[in-house]
Amino acid sequence: SSRKMVTRQPEYVLVLSGTFNPPHKGHVILGAHSAKIMIQSGNRVRKIIYVPVHDNYMVNKILGKPSANVMFIPMSKRVSSLQRMITDEPQCKEIEKKGIKQIVLPYENLNPQLLQTSAIWSQRLKEGYLKTISTSSLIESIGEEYAKKGLRVAAIFGADLLTYMPKWNNVDNIFKSADLVIIGRAIPRIDFAADPKKFLSNFHKVDVHFKLPVGFQNKTMFGDDLGSYDLKTRGPSRLFLLPPLPGKDENLSSSRLRKDISEFLQKMQTYGYPPSSVIEVLGFRGSWQTELRDAAKRNKSHFVQGGKGSSVESVLKDFFDREGKQDPASRL
Numbered sequence: 001s002s003r004k005m006v007t008r009q010p011e012y013v014l015v016l017s018g019t020f021n022p023p024h025k026g027h028v029i030l031g032a033h034s035a036k037i038m039i040q041s042g043n044r045v046r047k048i049i050y051v052p053v054h055d056n057y058m059v060n061k062i063l064g065k066p067s068a069n070v071m072f073i074p075m076s077k078r079v080s081s082l083q084r085m086i087t088d089e090p091q092c093k094e095i096e097k098k099g100i101k102q103i104v105l106p107y108e109n110l111n112p113q114l115l116q117t118s119a120i121w122s123q124r125l126k127e128g129y130l131k132t133i134s135t136s137s138l139i140e141s142i143g144e145e146y147a148k149k150g151l152r153v154a155a156i157f158g159a160d161l162l163t164y165m166p167k168w169n170n171v172d173n174i175f176k177s178a179d180l181v182i183i184g185r186a187i188p189r190i191d192f193a194a195d196p197k198k199f200l201s202n203f204h205k206v207d208v209h210f211k212l213p214v215g216f217q218n219k220t221m222f223g224d225d226l227g228s229y230d231l232k233t234r235g236p237s238r239l240f241l242l243p244p245l246p247g248k249d250e251n252l253s254s255s256r257l258r259k260d261i262s263e264f265l266q267k268m269q270t271y272g273y274p275p276s277s278v279i280e281v282l283g284f285r286g287s288w289q290t291e292l293r294d295a296a297k298r299n300k301s302h303f304v305q306g307g308k309g310s311s312v313e314s315v316l317k318d319f320f321d322r323e324g325k326q327d328p329a330s331r332l
Helices: 025-040 055-064 075-088 090-097 119-124 135-147 247-251 254-270 275-282 288-298 312-323
Strands: 011-018 044-052 101-104 128-130 151-158 178-183 203-208 214-216 219-222 227-230 237-242 303-305
Touching (some): 011 135, 025 101, 025 151, 025 237, 044 075, 044 135, 055 119, 055 128, 055 312, 075 090, 075 101, 119 128, 135 178, 288 312
Parallel strands (some): 011 151, 044 101, 178 237, 203 237
Antiparallel strands (some): 128 303, 203 227, 214 219
């Protein structure tokens, strides 16, 4: 007699990485929402991990091209804020009752050897930059760690990022040991910005739980019908397309929050309150400029020299001079 082979579904660790600058409840709701949909569709979830990016990335980003609503929140503060939101958010409490652990993992707890030089930052910051941890290194490292425990990592990204994934560096490394979870949006369709053939070769199956056509050059490749579909490629990973957050939660945005905080600070100054008095409410020791400077100095051993004789100090001075802002060091 022949026996029918039963393939056991993997048990997942969901990983949500981002700047979380600043964190908001939408971030932790996103993790809980993903776990809930995955479970409803017959998958098992053991843990949700939130990974705020290293301060080095934040420093590089602001020094390279500060936005109108620039704000630097140190990782320690982003971590503690996320931990509090996980504790307070009802949807996270509901997930916890299902036995799913939710943790915030600071980059400092990862292997420091993951910090690496970057051709992108060397182009943007000619005088020098701080080493960072790439998305591919992060997901690959976490994926390999949990694979030893018999668990499968699934990396969560928004639908907007799916557009550009075929252009990502080392994208194959990400999906050697991790599946991909895409959170849909209320938009007509997603079109890849480059030929996705190589990118999609990492996957063998697409699970569509939300109708959102995905394609390239006006040709739909998947997402127009609900269900689980085998791809012609036989890569090691699966791609999940999940529904967007319900209601107003979908519109929660860190960039929008930074804009609101910036406008609030300006209003408070109109009424005679110095920025420092308001920023203290957010949990900062001083201004964001002080936090930026302290983070850069704290990680100066990660500095990659650009111009001859450049240093963390000289790069910071050039930044504050260029932006017309006083270097906090001059007030210490």
